[in-house]
Amino acid sequence: xxxxxxxxxxxxxxxxxxxxxxxxxxxxxxxxxxxxxxxxxxxxxxxxxxxxxxxxxxxxxxxxxxxxxxxxxxxxxxxxxxxxxxxxxxxxxxxxxxxxxxxxxxxxxxxxxxxxxxxxxxxxxxxxxxxxxxxxxxxxxxxxxxxxxxxxxxxxxxxxxxxxxxxxxxxxxxxxxxxxxxxxxxxxxxxxxxxxxxxxxxxxxxxxxxxxxxxxxxxxxxxxxxxxxxxxxxxxxxxxxxxxxxxxxxxxxxxxxxxxxxxxxxxxxxxxxxxxxxxxxxxxxxxxxxxxx
Amino acid sequence: xxxxxxxxxxxxxxxxxxxxxxxxxxxxxxxxxxxxxxxxxxxxxxxxxxxxxxxxxxxxxxxxxxxxxxxxxxxxxxxxxxxxxxxxxxxxxxxxxxxxxxxxxxxxxxxxxxxxxxxxxxxxxxxxxxxxxxxxxxxxxxxxxxxxxxxxxxxxxxxxxxxxxxxxxxxxxxxxxxxxxxxxxxxxxxxxxxxxxxxxxxxxxxxxxxxxxxxxxxxxxxxxxxxxxxxxxxxxxxxxxxxxxxxxxxxxxxxxxxxxxxxxxxxxxxxxxxxxxxxxxxxxxxxxxxxxxxxxxxxxxxxxxxxxxxxxxxxxxxxxxxxxxxxxxxxxxxxxxxxxxxxxxxxxxxxxxxxxxxxxxxxxxxxxxxxxxxxxxxxxxxxxxxxxxxxxxxxx
Amino acid sequence: xxxxxxxxxxxxxxxxxxxxxxxxxxxxxxxxxxxxxxxxxxxxxxxxxxxxxxxxxxxxxxxxxxxxxxxxxxxxxxxxxxxxxxxxxxxxxxxxxxxxxxxxxxxxxxxxxxxxxxxxxxxxxxxxxxxxxxxxxxxxxxxxxxxxxxxxxxxxxxxxxxxxxxxxxxxxxxxxxxxxxxxxxxxxxxxxxxxxxxxxxxxxxxxxxxxxxxxxxxxxxxxxxxxxxxxxxxxxxxxxxxxxxxxxxxxxxxxxxxxxxxxxxxxxxxxxxxxxxxxxxxxxxxxxxxxxxxxxxxx
Numbered sequence: 001x002x003x004x005x006x007x008x009x010x011x012x013x014x015x016x017x018x019x020x021x022x023x024x025x026x027x028x029x030x031x032x033x034x035x036x037x038x039x040x041x042x043x044x045x046x047x048x049x050x051x052x053x054x055x056x057x058x059x060x061x062x063x064x065x066x067x068x069x070x071x072x073x074x075x076x077x078x079x080x081x082x083x084x085x086x087x088x089x090x091x092x093x094x095x096x097x098x099x100x101x102x103x104x105x106x107x108x109x110x111x112x113x114x115x116x117x118x119x120x121x122x123x124x125x126x127x128x129x130x131x132x133x134x135x136x137x138x139x140x141x142x143x144x145x146x147x148x149x150x151x152x153x154x155x156x157x158x159x160x161x162x163x164x165x166x167x168x169x170x171x172x173x174x175x176x177x178x179x180x181x182x183x184x185x186x187x188x189x190x191x192x193x194x195x196x197x198x199x200x201x202x203x204x205x206x207x208x209x210x211x212x213x214x215x216x217x218x219x220x221x222x223x224x225x226x227x228x229x230x231x232x233x234x235x236x237x238x239x240x241x242x243x244x245x246x247x248x249x250x251x252x253x254x255x256x257x258x259x260x261x262x263x264x265x266x267x268x269x270x271x272x273x274x275x276x277x278x279x280x281x282x283x284x285x286x287x288x289x290x291x292x293x
Numbered sequence: 294x295x296x297x298x299x300x301x302x303x304x305x306x307x308x309x310x311x312x313x314x315x316x317x318x319x320x321x322x323x324x325x326x327x328x329x330x331x332x333x334x335x336x337x338x339x340x341x342x343x344x345x346x347x348x349x350x351x352x353x354x355x356x357x358x359x360x361x362x363x364x365x366x367x368x369x370x371x372x373x374x375x376x377x378x379x380x381x382x383x384x385x386x387x388x389x390x391x392x393x394x395x396x397x398x399x400x401x402x403x404x405x406x407x408x409x410x411x412x413x414x415x416x417x418x419x420x421x422x423x424x425x426x427x428x429x430x431x432x433x434x435x436x437x438x439x440x441x442x443x444x445x446x447x448x449x450x451x452x453x454x455x456x457x458x459x460x461x462x463x464x465x466x467x468x469x470x471x472x473x474x475x476x477x478x479x480x481x482x483x484x485x486x487x488x489x490x491x492x493x494x495x496x497x498x499x500x501x502x503x504x505x506x507x508x509x510x511x512x513x514x515x516x517x518x519x520x521x522x523x524x525x526x527x528x529x530x531x532x533x534x535x536x537x538x539x540x541x542x543x544x545x546x547x548x549x550x551x552x553x554x555x556x557x558x559x560x561x562x563x564x565x566x567x568x569x570x571x572x573x574x575x576x577x578x579x580x581x582x583x584x585x586x587x588x589x590x591x592x593x594x595x596x597x598x599x600x601x602x603x604x605x606x607x608x609x610x611x612x613x614x615x616x617x618x619x620x621x622x623x624x625x626x627x628x629x630x631x632x633x634x635x636x637x638x639x640x641x642x643x644x645x646x647x648x649x650x651x652x653x654x655x656x657x658x659x660x661x662x663x664x665x666x667x668x669x670x671x672x673x674x675x676x677x678x679x680x681x682x683x684x685x686x687x688x689x
Numbered sequence: 690x691x692x693x694x695x696x697x698x699x700x701x702x703x704x705x706x707x708x709x710x711x712x713x714x715x716x717x718x719x720x721x722x723x724x725x726x727x728x729x730x731x732x733x734x735x736x737x738x739x740x741x742x743x744x745x746x747x748x749x750x751x752x753x754x755x756x757x758x759x760x761x762x763x764x765x766x767x768x769x770x771x772x773x774x775x776x777x778x779x780x781x782x783x784x785x786x787x788x789x790x791x792x793x794x795x796x797x798x799x800x801x802x803x804x805x806x807x808x809x810x811x812x813x814x815x816x817x818x819x820x821x822x823x824x825x826x827x828x829x830x831x832x833x834x835x836x837x838x839x840x841x842x843x844x845x846x847x848x849x850x851x852x853x854x855x856x857x858x859x860x861x862x863x864x865x866x867x868x869x870x871x872x873x874x875x876x877x878x879x880x881x882x883x884x885x886x887x888x889x890x891x892x893x894x895x896x897x898x899x900x901x902x903x904x905x906x907x908x909x910x911x912x913x914x915x916x917x918x919x920x921x922x923x924x925x926x927x928x929x930x931x932x933x934x935x936x937x938x939x940x941x942x943x944x945x946x947x948x949x950x951x952x953x954x955x956x957x958x959x960x961x962x963x964x965x966x967x968x969x970x971x972x973x974x975x976x977x978x979x980x981x982x983x984x985x986x987x988x
Contacts, residue, residue: 007505008505011502011508014502014504030775036775036778036779084968087972088972090975091976094721094916097775098912098913098916099968099972102964105909105960105961105964106961106964112333112337112956113961116341116953117332117333117953118338118553118557119524119554120557121528121558124559125561128535128536129537141536212501215502215532216502217528220337221525225499228782232779235775235776235779239775257505260506260509264495265495265497265503265505265506265509266793266794269497269786270790272783273780273784273787280776284771284773330952332952332955337953340953341951344951368944369944370941371956375901375906376804376895376899376901376902377895377902377904377907378937381700382941384697385693388696401802401803402802402803402804402897402900402902403901405803405806405897405899413813414818468793468801468802470803472802473801495794497790
């Protein structure tokens with residue numbers, strides 16, 4: 001029984017690492033621009049397509065394809081913000097959020113128009129899991145590729161933390177997140193910061209989208225399928241808090257896997273939401289509170 | 294009624310009028326047939342080839358002069374894999390386009406939702422849905438279903454599995470209307486054949502990993518697995534089973550293990566996967582025709598919709614009028630065992646025009662139906678994936 | 690054609706009812722309820738179960754649907770009372786998904802993904818299909834009119850003013866001595882009851898309920914309808930709903946103009962056009978087509 005629990009926790013950690021990257025992207029945009037950008041799902045899909053195309057058509061390895069996923073989704077994020085969402089933001093966060101939902105529908109269908117609905121797989125082998133013996137307890141199963149994906153997530157997070165802590169752009173983003181009025185007084189160009197936040201946020205969404213595509217397949221609904229757990233992760237952690245999004249992703253990931261032993265596996269999504277409700281009842285602004293970018 | 298009605302009507306009418314003007318003009322000459330398939334939403338992977346197969350038949354028949362001297366017009370709508378949108382799309386097909394038949398509904402929920410519209414308006418409905426409740430609706434003969442019901446397909450599948458030595462079978466099933474009914478029939482059939490069904494893990498198909506579900510089912514130590522899935526979730530399941538080191542037998546449905554799935558996965562992951570689908574005789578010309586349109590291994594749904602349109606056109610020709618009730622009355626008469634065997638529509642149309650009886654058998658099977666519209670007497674093909682290629686194992 | 694327009698009028702009316710319910714909860718009281726399709730589903734299932742399993746009359750079924758949905762609304766409101774804005778939005782989004790999961794998995798109660806068919810509608814023996822649609826459109830739009838009237842009264846009454854005060858600044862409202870939680874729960878109950886009523890009317894119109902009919906897309910469309918029409922006003926909610934149905938269904942006629950495109954591309958184009966049109970409305974009329982005008986208090 002203990003080994004099963006350990007296995008479930010491990011499975012949850014690996015799923016959580018996958019959710020964490022797009023959740024960070026979502027929360028970064030929230031921190032700087034103060035609205036939930038529901039178009040994150042379609043940007044995940046865009047990133048996944050960018051990754052699978054450079055991998056299968058140009059033969060790029062997975063690592064490089066992840067960079068392509070980041071860059072393409074980030075660029076699309078900046079473009080869609082400049083063309084659409086920037087005009088809506090002055091009308092309030094909810095108008096912007098609703099506009100983002102509509103934008104998501106448009107992007108999903110641009111992808112569908114270009115690539116149809118057929119699933120696309122990466123040109124990569126699927127590896128057998130490692131089996132780690134824990135003596136009398138039994139064996140644990142660890143997926144080499146999931147571990148790699150989790151490592152890629154951690155690297156992306158580390159780069160983001162370094163960017164926010166040590167670069168001028170990063171510090172400006174944090175300044176705007178902390179207090180936009182003060183940042184404006186100090187002469188920080190809000191438009192520029194918004195563009196960078198979108199590039200980083202949607203880039204991370206695309207990166208996370210490709211990680212999910214690696215594990216499943218890439219089709220126009222790749223991002224949509226996981227977007228609820230991604231929102232959940234960001235909310236559990238506290239909207240606008242990057243460490244919160246990471247913590248939230250693990251709570252949701254482990255919670256969902258746990259539910260498979262307690263309840264029918266078909267209730268996984270419901271358990272994720274029960275977890276949110278529980279956390280938010282105790283801490284209405286999430287585990288780590290808001291805007292700790 | 295409230296004052297806002299004229300405004301609403303004006304809005305709707307305003308959008309529709311420019312297109313309708315053409316539509317009503319053309320209606321006098323063409324026979325209008327609707328397709329209602331998933332082009333978006335969870336079933337989006339299946340709809341496009343289904344329509345492609347039907348379009349090919351219509352093009353061929355139109356090139357040969359149409360039916361009863363009239364051209365065929367195929368109007369394709371998207372049901373968004375959603376019964377709510379499906380009802381609105383069906384209303385448009387029936388009320389605006391005045392189609393005589395609606396072909397190809399896929400999701401059981403969509404089929405059940407649009408079925409009453411069809412029978413009330415005397416429009417024929419051809420479906421590929423698997424839900425067993427569909428043919429038990431009070432449809433007065435207006436539903437024809439080319440997907441075999443749970444019992445028929447389960448009996449054949451279990452016989453085959455037992456023949457391959459399966460004794461202890463575990464199940465992974467997406468939450469569908471037939472997740473439970475297929476399992477229960479298997480349970481019974483396996484027991485009768487000296488095997489056993491050891492458990493059914495029902496999962497949420499929209500999830501992106503099934504590691505814990507796979508652990509759960511492998512704990513039962515089965516010698517074979519039956520994967521009651523659709524294509525998107527089967528992709529994920531096969532990966533997770535491979536990673537978990539499971540190398541036992543895997544059985545699944547033909548529509549889940551289609552060409553697109555085999556192409557999207559590395560060969561070692563799909564190696565040895567057995568799938569089954571209703572099938573015509575080997576070397577069926579109708580099946581070959583679908584192959585030229587769709588590809589070497591057409592999915593079962595495309596074969597079935599190929600038959601939907603073929604049966605519709607032949608029934609219209611047989612009845613001599615293009616209407617829902619005419620198709621309703623004639624759809625079984627085109628499979629007259631005493632008639633000339635026919636596998637292509639153009640050939641059938643010629644014979645019917647000459648006043649001959651025909652016996653149509655199509656790309657998905659012999660196309661014979663029970664009084665409630667379920668398919669009977671069809672064969673099943675069992676295919677195995679070897680080195681990334683699908684190979685026929687058995688046809689029975 | 691008459692049948693078709695009448696049927697679309699029914700759907701527009703159902704969306705209008707949902708938009709009205711949402712308008713009360715969100716437009717007036719400022720609570721972002723993205724779980725509306727969950728309440729809609731609860732209403733539809735309530736009456737479907739009562740009428741099919743226990744032979745209730747549709748009128749009693751629909752009334753009970755509104756009550757059950759409203760009661761669920763009170764539970765959700767109490768549980769989420771402390772949550773603000775975007776947190777509430779995502780939790781309620783999750784609530785709707787949980788409702789759909791329960792409907793899919795509790796087969797003993799809901800018949801699972803097969804759904805419940807044979808929900809009684811208007812007696813088919815008495816009317817032609819065209820009459821059925823026209824009559825039902827009448828019923829739904831009478832319901833829309835009554836609900837709009839009722840909610841309009843409520844919004845003009847002191848109750849409505851308190852709600853606006855809560856929306857603008859909860860703290861100030863509390864300091865002014867208003868029992869904020871009670872007002873919020875009451876609003877949620879009334880709004881959820883309207884959503885449940887819409888669900889009940891849907892079940893008897895289509896005659897069939899299934900989990901797949903209650904996808905999050907409906908929530909997105911209704912929220913878009915309300916935003917496009919103008920949050921805070923009843924007329925805006927109704928106009929927005931009509932606009933959304935006209936868009937989603939009017940675009941189906943695009944296909945006829947593009948016969949050479951494969952259907953998947955037509956479908957993608959159609960949904961893309963719907964999205965672009967809604968973005969344009971939001972961009973050019975950010976306060977909606979019929980924005981709320983708050984009359985200055987007379988001194």
